[in-house]
Structure formats: structure tokens, C-alpha cells
Amino acid sequence: MTDDRSGTVGTPAGTGVEDADRAYLARVRAEIDEEVRRRRASGDLPAQLESELDALFLQHAPLGSTRQELHEVLRLVDAAAFIDPVVPVESSRPGGAVVKKSIRSMNFWYLRFITHQVSQFTTAVSRSLHILDHQLAGLTAKVEAVEVPPSVVVDVARAHRADAWWVPTVEAELDGCRRRVLHAACGDGWLVAVLTARGVDGYGVDPRGGRVAAQELGDMDLREESVLDHLRAVEAGALGGVVLSGLMEGSGHGERRHLLESAVAALAPGGVLVVHSLTPSGWDAADAPVEADLVQTRPYRPATWTQLLGDLGFEATASPGPDGRDYLVVGRRLSPPPETR
Amino acid sequence: MTPKVAFVTPRYGPEVMGGAETAARQLAEHLTAGCGWTVEVFSTCAVDHITWDDVLDPGDSVLNGVTVHRFRSASGRVPEFYDLDGRLRPAPAQATMTDARRWIECNGPVTLDLVEALRAADADVVAFYPYLYYPTVIGMEAVAVPRVLHPAAHDEPALYLPVFGPTFAGADAICYHTAAERRLVQRVHPVAQVPQIVLGLGVGPVVEGGRAGADILGIGNRPYVVSVGRVDEHKGSAMLARYFRLYKERHPGPLALALVGPVAAPIAPDEDVIVTGVVSEPDKWDLVRDALVAVSPSALESFSLVVLEAWEQSVPVIVNATCDPTREHCERSGGGLWFGSFREFEVVLERLCSDGALRARLGSRGHDYVASYYQWPSLIARYARFLTAVCERGPSRVCASA
Numbered sequence: 001m002t003d004d005r006s007g008t009v010g011t012p013a014g015t016g017v018e019d020a021d022r023a024y025l026a027r028v029r030a031e032i033d034e035e036v037r038r039r040r041a042s043g044d045l046p047a048q049l050e051s052e053l054d055a056l057f058l059q060h061a062p063l064g065s066t067r068q069e070l071h072e073v074l075r076l077v078d079a080a081a082f083i084d085p086v087v088p089v090e091s092s093r094p095g096g097a098v099v100k101k102s103i104r105s106m107n108f109w110y111l112r113f114i115t116h117q118v119s120q121f122t123t124a125v126s127r128s129l130h131i132l133d134h135q136l137a138g139l140t141a142k143v144e145a146v147e148v149p150p151s152v153v154v155d156v157a158r159a160h161r162a163d164a165w166w167v168p169t170v171e172a173e174l175d176g177c178r179r180r181v182l183h184a185a186c187g188d189g190w191l192v193a194v195l196t197a198r199g200v201d202g203y204g205v206d207p208r209g210g211r212v213a214a215q216e217l218g219d220m221d222l223r224e225e226s227v228l229d230h231l232r233a234v235e236a237g238a239l240g241g242v243v244l245s246g247l248m249e250g251s252g253h254g255e256r257r258h259l260l261e262s263a264v265a266a267l268a269p270g271g272v273l274v275v276h277s278l279t280p281s282g283w284d285a286a287d288a289p290v291e292a293d294l295v296q297t298r299p300y301r302p303a304t305w306t307q308l309l310g311d312l313g314f315e316a317t318a319s320p321g322p323d324g325r326d327y328l329v330v331g332r333r334l335s336p337p338p339e340t341r
Numbered sequence: 342m343t344p345k346v347a348f349v350t351p352r353y354g355p356e357v358m359g360g361a362e363t364a365a366r367q368l369a370e371h372l373t374a375g376c377g378w379t380v381e382v383f384s385t386c387a388v389d390h391i392t393w394d395d396v397l398d399p400g401d402s403v404l405n406g407v408t409v410h411r412f413r414s415a416s417g418r419v420p421e422f423y424d425l426d427g428r429l430r431p432a433p434a435q436a437t438m439t440d441a442r443r444w445i446e447c448n449g450p451v452t453l454d455l456v457e458a459l460r461a462a463d464a465d466v467v468a469f470y471p472y473l474y475y476p477t478v479i480g481m482e483a484v485a486v487p488r489v490l491h492p493a494a495h496d497e498p499a500l501y502l503p504v505f506g507p508t509f510a511g512a513d514a515i516c517y518h519t520a521a522e523r524r525l526v527q528r529v530h531p532v533a534q535v536p537q538i539v540l541g542l543g544v545g546p547v548v549e550g551g552r553a554g555a556d557i558l559g560i561g562n563r564p565y566v567v568s569v570g571r572v573d574e575h576k577g578s579a580m581l582a583r584y585f586r587l588y589k590e591r592h593p594g595p596l597a598l599a600l601v602g603p604v605a606a607p608i609a610p611d612e613d614v615i616v617t618g619v620v621s622e623p624d625k626w627d628l629v630r631d632a633l634v635a636v637s638p639s640a641l642e643s644f645s646l647v648v649l650e651a652w653e654q655s656v657p658v659i660v661n662a663t664c665d666p667t668r669e670h671c672e673r674s675g676g677g678l679w680f681g682s683f684r685e686f687e688v689v690l691e692r693l694c695s696d697g698a699l700r701a702r703l704g705s706r707g708h709d710y711v712a713s714y715y716q717w718p719s720l721i722a723r724y725a726r727f728l729t730a731v732c733e734r735g736p737s738r739v740c741a742s743a
Contacts, residue, residue, distance in 0.1 A: 021675050021706060028692070028699060032678070035688045045684075053587070053683035056580045061640050061663040062496035180534050201734065203536070217719070219726050221536055225524070233533035235510065266534070 051079035070133050077129060081122040083115040152250035152291045153185040153208055156278065159326050160187060160246055162194050166276055166328040169319065170243060173272050173330050174200050179240030182266070184227040185247055187211055189220045196220070200241075205230045228255065231262035239266045245276040249283065249299040250291050256300075264312050267333050273314065275305055275329040282325030305329040343725075344732045345379045346372060347464035351450055351474045353384035353409060354397065358571060358603055360644065361471040361493035364518075364542050366407075368468070371543065371721040373406040378725065381408040383459050383476070385450050393417030393450035410458060414450035422447035433501040441504035445478050452476050456483050466732050468516070473499060478508050487513040487736045489728065494526050495641045496665075501529055509535075514731045516540050516724075518644035521665035536734065538727045543717030544649045550623025554631030557624050558599050558615050565597040565615075566659075566690070567632035569625060569647040570639065572616060573605040577638030577661060582608045584686045589613050592691060598636075601628055630654045633700065634693050640664045649715050652676050652707025657700050659689055676707025 039045075045053075058076045085108065089100035104111075158164070170191070174181055177200050183191045186204025188211065195202035203221035206212045212224040223230070227247060242263045248256055263273055277299045283292050300308075302318035306329065309316035314331035321327055350365040357363065365382075372378045386395035399411045425444055429436045436444070455476055459467070460483045467484050469477040471493035481488050490512035494500055509515070509530040515537045517523045527533050555562055566585075572578045578600055585598040600608065600616045610616045620628065629635060635651035637660045645667045651658050652674065660667035662681035671677035678693070680686040693700055714720075 021702070024702070025675050029678070032685070032688050032692060035692075036682075036684045039688070040684055050683070053584070056583060057682055060575055060577060060580070061661075062665075180536070182534070201536075216539070217714070217723065219723075219730070221538070223523070223537075224520070229524075230527075230533050233527035233531055235531040235534060238534040 051075060055079050070129075070136065074126070074129055074133060077122075077126050081119065081126045083118045083122070085111040085115040087111070151252055151255050152295055153206070154246045154249045154278065154289050154291045155187075156246065156289060156326070159276065159278075159321075160190070162190050165322055166319070166326075167191065167194060169328060169330065170274050171195070171198055173274065173332075174198075174241045174243075177201075177240035177272070179238065179268055179271070181241035181243065182230075182234075182239055183243045183245070184230070185211075185245065186222055188215050189218075189222045191243060191245070192220050192222065228259055228262060231259065231266050234262075234266040236265050237268045237271075239271060240268060241272040241274065242267060243274040243276070245274075248275055248277050250295045250297070252295070252297055256297070260308065260312070264314075264333070269333055271333045273309065273331045273333070275331075276326065277305075277329070278326050279320075279324060285325060302327045302329060306331075343376065343378050344465035344728060345381075345463065346728060347459070347462050347467045348380065348382045348470060349455075349459060349467060349476050349480050350382065350384055350470045351393075351452075351476050352387050352390060353382050353411075354388070354404065356388055356397075359390060360642070360646070361491070363646075364493065364644070365468075365470040365491070367542055368470075368721070368724065369407045370405045371717055372725060375718060375721045376725045380406075381410065381462070381464065383410050383412070383455050383462070383480075385414050385452055385455065385476070386411050387414060387417070387450055391418055410455075412452055412455040412458065414452050415454075416446075416451045417449040419447050419449070422449075429502065430498045433498040434503070436502055438503050441502040444499075444502060445475050445504055448474065450475060452479075456480050459483055466728055468728075469512075472505060472508055478504060481508055481511050485736060487731045487734070489514045489516055489731055491516045492522065492526055493518065493643045494522055495643055496525055497641065500525075506530060513734065513736055514538075514727070516727070518542070519666040519669050521669040522643050525665065536731065538724070540720065540724055540727070541644055541715055542646055542649075543720045544646070544653045544711050544715045545717070547626050547653060548622045549626050549630065550621070552624070552627050554599075554628040557620070557628055558597070558617070560597050560615065563595040563597050564633050564694070565599050565631075566634045566636055566694075567599045567601060567628055567651075568636045568638060569601045569629060569650070570637070571602050571605050572600050572608060575639075575641065577640060578608060579606060581636060581638040582614050584683050585614060586611075587683065588687055588690060591687065596633075596694060599628060599632070601625060626650075626654070629656055632656055634659055634690070637661065637664070637667050639667075642666050645670070648677070649707075649711050652704070652711045655701075655704035655708045657693060657703035657707065659686070659693070670710070674707050674710030676703050676710055678703070 054075045087104050089097050089104055091097045091100055174195060175198060181195055181200050181202045183202060183204045185206045186192055187206055189204050192202040192204045205223050205225055205227050207226050212222045215222050251259060267273060280298055280301060282288060283299050306316040306318050309331035313334050315334055316329060316331035319328045348365050348369050350362050352359060352362045353366060369380045369382055373380045386397040386399050387393040388396045393414050394417060395413050397411055399413050402409050425447055429440060429444060452475060456479050459480050464486060466487045466489060468489040468491060469481055470491040472490060509532045512535055515532060515535050517537060517539045518541050520539050523539060568581055570576055598614045601620055603619050604616060608616055629651050635656050635658045637645055637648050637658060640661045640663045642664050643666055648658050648667055648670055658677035660671055660677055660679045662668060662679040668679050671679060678689045680689050
């Protein structure tokens with residue numbers, strides 16, 4: 001149930017890369033990468049030629065491509081850092097080369113003076129960027145050593161289903177909602193289907209690989225993407241409701257705050273924010289999902305949510321589940337919101 | 342009763358070379374033929390997307406069951422465009438709205454008559470394809486019925502111009518080619534809440550001519566890799582030719598490269614690099630079928646039908662690592678590999694050419710992927726259901742209260 005925030009695309013059930021193929025292809029890619037590293041280290045291509053070939057590739061690479069690494073782009077910077085004062089003199093016209101050569105000779109002292117300074121500047125910039133790249137690599141290694149486990153979506157089969165105790169409350173709260181309603185993490189779209197049947201324009205997002213893909217040929221608007229990225233790409237005040245289930249328990253405190261702030265920003269005045277969560281005692285119970293052991297955070301208590309939402313301009317109520325293992329918080333955004341405490 | 346659909350696209354017709362325009366025509370024709378819908382198209386008389394010269398006759402005609410309304414352009418791309426584009430390109434997001442709107446007008450085609458006709462049309466839903474041109478930007482403002490935007494967006498400076506903010510925000514629904522395109526658009530414009538579908542395009546039907554690919558190329562029985570599409574520097578063709586020639590220097594042998602498609606930027610052919618120009622559909626399918634590998638070197642694709650056409654014939658592909666949509670196809674399907682430098686190109690090509698089992702496995706995965714997602718009958722039925730839902734939802738995406 002890892003919450004894959006990398007933006008990779010999941011595998012459609014039964015049609016995409018099966019496990020055996022996935023492992024095989026990963027091995028092939030690793031072998032290719034290793035061979036590329038080996039050949040690069042061998043220096044069997046002249047450095048100048050390799051720079052030209054890299055420049056050729058990068059010439060039409062998209063701006064800000066997420067696929068490029070800084071050190072790769074730096075190879076292009078290095079290749080372009082030296083400004084050549086020796087202007088080409090070839091010409092297709094008779095005598096043209098002689099004329100050009102004469103002009104070049106007359107201007108050479110001047111061009112060399114200018115290009116020398118520009119080359120010094122570009123070399124200094126390139127050197128700075130290499131130092132930055134080196135320091136970033138060091139920093140990345142240190143961060144990875146103390147990395148917080150990634151946020152996960154918590155799957156609770158008894159609570160994440162159409163006949164769960166809290167679903168009728170959500171239906172009632174969103175009944176008649178005229179704007180779109182987001183459910184995250186939506187799984188196979190079970191709540192979106194419930195809402196759609198009630199005439200609510202629901203759609204869903206789930207970051208888990210393959211969960212949505214299994215349904216993507218259907219007619220529901222379900223998407224596999226990071227919930228936080230999605231909420232940040234929603235027009236401010238565009239949604240009538242946001243239902244978050246299985247998301248908050250496994251999120252770190254920082255991400256939890258960002259999720260909440262982004263959800264609030266996406267809601268229109270009068271919009272409804274719903275949070276379904278396990279209780280702290282449900283999180284500690286023997287039958288708690290394994291994610292409880294895999295992340296470093298704990299679910300908030302219901303009262304924490306009502307206070308947080310109140311601070312954000314919501315009228316919020318919390319309802320405990322029948323066995324005390326989970327709860328539901330429903331907040332309605334007031335307009336205008338009260339002043340922050 | 343099925344909805345009546347209007348497509349708005351700046352160029353339309355079999356003589357038009359362009360991914361987005363071809364996609365619009367395919368969707369329009371399959372909606373008509375496969376679903377029995379009434380479809381009309383609003384377009385210009387242009388064939389060339391640089392000059393936008395009026396080449397085709399204005400007026401109404403029927404093409405493969407689709408009614409086409411063609412209008413003359415008041416202006417095409419004007420000389421001022423290049424200065425303006427050069428000025429805005431380094432920081433497009435910081436352009437003023439005035440400059441950005443001027444960019445739209447200078448890029449052409451300015452189609453006032455088309456927009457007026459669209460305003461008077463009786464369509465139930467209007468699909469705009471692609472986001473980049475005047476007919477979409479201005480046409481969307483003129484339409485009262487639900488608007489479906491097919492962005493066909495690349496990661497290009499124009500996408501960041503502020504003039505396109507209202508275009509994306511004004512769509513009642515968005516139809517993407519790939520999830521990668523959706524991520525790109527949502528990174529630039531806040532439209533994640535807009536109803537959407539990741540659809541793509543169908544493949545085929547395969548029209549084989551029964552000739553051996555090597556015979557068509559005139560290379561005897563030499564093995565070859567193929568790259569189908571416009572031969573253009575921006576499409577990575579020059580890079581591919583350069584990389585392939587160096588590959589051959591370092592790995593002498595019979596392998597050849599076939600560049601198949603209209604030539605926009607001439608590439609000097611030699612015994613290893615064959616430039617065919619435009620070939621017939623049967624020849625194209627034959628050439629792809631018999632290739633060891635198909636290469637898509639372009640970094641700027643929003644879908645890449647040629648990749649799927651290779652997989653339809655179980656031919657593995659190599660794609661540009663920085664092109665999110667084609668790489669996404671490869672990652673999802675397991676039908677191809679990618680390169681981000683000459684070094685990677687060399688190793689990937691060498692591995693694929695020498696490992697028949699790998700080629701077969703990749704080709705098979707690609708074929709399954711196309712069979713699952715990109716067959717016209719199921720794809721167009723899904724699109725029809727999407728359009729029906731858009732019509733039912735109505736044009737008012739945002740209502741007065743929640």
C-alpha cells in the first residue's frame with residue numbers, strides 16, 4: 001500500500017506488465033545502466049565528441065524535464081562554456097574565405113579580449129554549478145540516511161466500502177451538492193459510485209499503483225496521482241466537497257498539514273470537508289493494518305480535527321464509529337471564515 | 342437521441358500532416374462510423390501550420406461521413422510573430438496578457454468567420470483540438486454549449502503563456518492523450534477538478550501490402566531499424582541519424598536505419614541511413630512489421646501513434662527518455678526501452694539487436710497493451726460515453742453555490 005509519490009504510472013490489472021515481466025525488464029534496465037556506466041568510465045569516446053552528442057540530445061529536450069539530472073545538464077553547460085574567438089571563414093562565394101579571414105584577423109584582438117572574459121565568466125558559473133551539484137549529492141545522501149518513511153494509504157476493508165457506517169452521513173452531507181466532489185484515496189471508486197448514484201458529481205484520486213488503473217476503462221472519473229499534487233492543481237474554491245479516507249493516518253505531520261491546507265483551499269464557501277480516520281486506539285489494536293507499524297505518525301484524536309478545522313474557518317463535528325476504532329469528522333466551510341485563533 | 346458534436350481544429354483533412362489534426366479527424370470519423378453520431382468540423386482552408394495559406398476551398402463538404410465547414414483565414418503567421426515569440430519565449434509565464442493575446446493573433450490562423458459560424462452552430466457539445474491556436478482560444482469564448490478541450494499539449498514555452506489560462510479554465514471537460522500530458526497540464530494550469538478522460542487514439546486497421554520491408558527500402562536482406570514520422574530536426578531525426586551513424590562506426594555490420602515520413606529537414610542519405618519520404622499506408626505497415634526495432638527519437642510528443650503502431654505488429658520500440666508520454670507508454674506496457682544520451686542509445690540498440698528473446702518479449706507486451714487500450718471500437722465507445730456525460734452535466738461547470 002505504499003503511497004507512491006513519484007508520479008510513476010501504475011500497471012493495469014491483467015493487461016500491463018506482469019510481475020515476472022516487471023522483474024525481467026528491471027533487470028534488463030539495470031544491466032543497460034551498468035553497461036552505460038562502464039563505457040562512460042572507460043573513456044572510449046573522446047570527451048569533446050561525447051559533449052557534442054549530449055548537446056545534440058539536450059537541444060530539443062523539454063524545458064524543465066523531470067527526467068533530467070543536474071549533472072547531465074551540466075555536461076551541456078560545460079560544452080558551451082568556452083566561447084571560441086576563431087570565427088569560421090568558409091564561404092561558398094569566390095574569394096569569400098579570403099575576405100572573411102582578413103576581417104577575422106583585423107578583429108581578432110578585440111574578439112579574443114571579449115570572448116576571454118565571457119569564457120572566464122561561463123567557466124566560473126559552470127564551476128559553481130558543479131560545486132552545487134556535489135553539495136546537493138552530499139546533502140541528498142545525508143537526507144536519505146535519516147529519511148522519514150513515505151506516507152502510506154491505509155486500507156481498512158471494513159471501513160472503506162459502500163456499506164460502512166459513515167457512508168450514509170457523507171451522502172447526506174453532500175446531497176444536492178452542485179460542485180464536484182473529490183474522494184481520496186478512492187481505491188476502485190466505491191464511494192464515487194455511491195455519490196454518483198445520488199446525483200453528486202463525484203470523482204476520485206488514488207496514489208497507489210494499479211488501484212485506479214483496474215477501473216480506468218470504465219466511465220468513472222478516477223485518476224492515479226498524488227493526492228497532494230492533485231489538490232494543489234485544483235482551482236481555488238472549485239470543489240463542493242472533499243472526502244479524505246485512509247489518507248491522514250499514514251501521513252507525516254507536515255504532509256498532513258499540506259493536505260489539509262490544500263483541501264481547504266480547493267473548497268468553495270459552504271463546501272464540505274470529510275475526514276474518515278482510525279482512532280489512536282484503533283491504530284494500536286491487534287487487528288490494525290500493518291501500516292500502523294510502517295509509519296512514524298499516529299492518527300489525530302477527533303477533537304484535534306474539530307479544533308484544527310475550526311481554526312481554518314469550518315464548522316466541524318466528529319462522530320465516533322460504533323466500535324470506537326474509527327471516526328468521522330465533517331466540516332463545512334463558513335463564509336467568511338472566522339479569524340484564526 | 343445522440344448528441345451532435347462539433348470539432349474545431351485549425352487544419353483538417355487527409356492532406357494535413359500533424360498529430361493533433363489527424364487525431365481530431367480520426368475521432369470525428371470514428372464517432373460517425375462507429376457510433377452513428379452526427380459530427381461536423383469547423384476548420385480553415387490551410388494545410389501548412391506555418392503560413393496558414395488558404396489552399397483548400399472554403400465552404401461545406403462531406404469527408405468520410407463528417408460535414409466539414411472550411412473558412413478562409415484573415416491572417417496566418419505574420420513576421421511580427423518571430424520577434425514576439427523570441428521575446429516571450431525565455432519567460433512565457435511572465436508575459437502580459439496583452440502580449441500573449443497578440444502572440445495568438447500573430448501565430449494565426451485568425452479565423453473570425455469560423456468563430457462566428459461556431460457561435461451560430463447547433464451542436465450539443467464542441468470539441469477543440471489542440472489548445473495552441475486562435476480557433477480554440479477565441480472559439481471557446483464564443484460557445485455556449487459544453488466545451489471539451491483536447492490540449493495535445495507538449496512541454497513547450499507557449500503552454501505557460503497566460504492567455505491559455507482562461508482557455509484551460511473555460512473547458513467543461515478535458516480529454517488527454519496520456520496521463521503524462523495530464524500531469525504536465527495540471528502542473529501549469531489549475532484544472533485538476535475539471536472532468537477529464539485519458540483517452541489516446543486507436544490503432545489500425547493494419548493495412549499490409551505483402552512486401553518485405555527490406556525490399557521496399559532496396560537493401561536486400563539487411564536488417565534495419567525504422568523511425569516513422571516527420572523527418573525534422575525538432576522531431577529528433579537529425580540526432581537519430583547522427584547517433585546511428587556513430588553507432589555503425591563503432592559496430593560495423595549490415596544494420597540500416599530507415600527514416601520514413603515527410604521530409605521537413607533534409608538528412609543526407611547514405612548506405613546505412615535510408616530516407617524514404619512519404620510512403621503508402623501498406624508500405625508503412627510492411628516497413629514497420631519487418632523492422633528489428635522502431636525508434637521514436639522525438640522529445641516532444643503528446644501521444645505518438647507510431648509507437649503504438651509498432652506494438653500492434655509486436656515490434657519493440659526505443660523512445661526518447663525525456664518524452665514523458667512515450668516513456669509512459671513503455672513503462673506501462675513493458676514494450677520498449679529508452680535513451681537519454683548517445684551512450685544509452687548505443688547500449689540499448691546493441692542489446693536489442695543481439696537479443697531476439699528480449700525483442701520478442703517487449704514486442705509481445707506492447708501488443709497486449711495496444712489490444713487492451715487502443716482498439717478503436719472500445720475506445721470510441723468510451724469517448725462517446727464521455728461526451729454524453731459532458732452534455733448531461735451541461736455547460737456551467739461552476740455554479741453559484743456549493
